[in-house]
Amino acid sequence: MQYAFKTDVGQARPHNEDNGGVFVRDNMVLAIVADGMGGHQAGDVASCMTKTILEEKWQQTEEITIPTVAEDWIIDKVHIVNDQLFQHSQENKECQGMGTTVVAAICTNQFITIAHIGDSRGYLLNNNGFVQITEDHSLVNELVRKGQITDEEAENHPRKNVLLRALGTEQQITVDVKTIDWDPGNYLLLCSDGLSNKLIDEEINDILLSEKSIDEKVNEFITIANERGGEDNITVAVVHYTSADEEARCMK
Structure with missing residues (x-):
């Protein structure tokens, strides 16, 4: 597998509240994107803690070979993160109300297990095309799902940034988790809304x-x-399940 990660403050924000990374262990990859929120720099704290805790837990785990184990692992660890974020916000006045989105994926040679809370997204590019594999936990997405507004209206809705779920803001959370098969040549892309709000699916695919x-x-x-404004922080992680031919080209 090949992988790359980058986060950027953008053109308008004074600091970067996004965080994440790609971490390798025993031929497995854990990719993480977290988009923090909160007053002052509390969003920085929430997203950084999320990345740090998940990375630490990942480096302690043994090889995961079946989807049920991957799903149990990622659900458990995201709950641990939530507990620590919530406790930190209660004990530190400057961090009260902080939270973060998270989208995290365990990538093995057989499958991807992806978990998320919020509106940071996961996409998969395979032989069937390019598709979003997460569902935004946002007010506008709920309105679209119920047929109250169109996709086009959602793009410019005044409450587009309102989340229905976040990590660290409440003691009890619900994590969406799914496992997907993938094959050599496929791509997994995780990103914050600083990217998904600026590029359409066809552009990302190309x-x-x-x-x-x-x-x-x-x-x-x-x-x-x-170039299109960069009003938000921008974070993207890509994991490419390379084929033998692709690996050979990369070695040249």
């Missing part, structure tokens, strides 16, 4: 399929989002 290196692709995502 960049992933380009001949550029995986690092160049991630850099292009960030560049385009910034």
